[in-house]
Amino acid sequence: MTEEKPGPLIIIGGNEDKDGDRAILKEVVGRLGEGRLIIATVASHQPEGYFETYQEAFGALGVTDLVELYVNERSETFDGSMNDKLMRAAGIFFTGGDQLRISSQIGDTPIERLVRDIHARGGVIAGTSAGASVMSGTMLVKGSSAESHRIGDLHMAPGLGLMPDAIIDQHFAERGRIGRLLGAVAQNPRVLGIGIDENTAIVVENGQFHVIGSGAVTVIDGAGMTHSNIAEAEPDRPLSMHDVKLHVLCCTDRFELASRRPF
Secondary structure, three states, X not given: OOOOOOXXXXXXXXXXXXXXXXXXXXXXXXXXXXXXXXXXXXXXXXXXXXXXXXXXXXXXXXXXXXEEEOOOOHHHHHOOOXXXXXXXXXXXXXXXXXXXXXXXHHOOOHHHHHHHHHHHOOOEEEEEOHHHHOOEOEEEEEEXXXXXXXXXXXXXXXXXXXXXXXXXXXXXXXXXXXXXXXXXXXXXXXXXXXXXXXXXXXXXXXXXXXXXXXXXXEEEEOOXXXXXXXXXXXXXXXOOEEOOEEEEEXXXXXXXXXXXXXX
């Protein structure tokens, strides 16, 4: 009897192409097979239109078994009515919105456990924008963009932990978020900072990831950092970090997570 291995994570920087060649959505479909895809719109405070947009985009790629998952109140996750649709799913796609809403509404609930079960038995778990940030163990919630990081200007919270040794940021180049990702790595140098541009994704499996899409992925490695003022500096002072390693990857580039090396 062969042991099942976890399915892939497809982590998208947001604003993926939905009406052109749909390269990233095709990757999701290719890993789905003929099974059901759950469109989880939990991140949105007003989910109207999200499901219909993805229903049209995935429908054009031949996916017909699509079901929406939305949680208005956390109490809904305990009544068992959502279990059947998730137990039959081959994959889940988390849409954008507010990542804190995903973690606070489904974290440590039967829904989260079913998501983990799908992943453990080989199902694909995908997420875009907020749905990308929530994949990490510690997730970025908010922080200033397009400027050098200022001490204290960063809010983080526990994510779903599907990629536990990383902090993921999205809309990365487009919103100038390198400063806040550096700040996150300064606080958590044991984990990799991964910034993903729009219409770009990483496909994580077998201890590595590869890049797909039209943009770049920035990887910040603070393991060899020799100095940081993150703990000593006064609030609002610019962040100082020495000997931080940075990689910029584009389509088809790969990165090995254990050795922290691109190839």
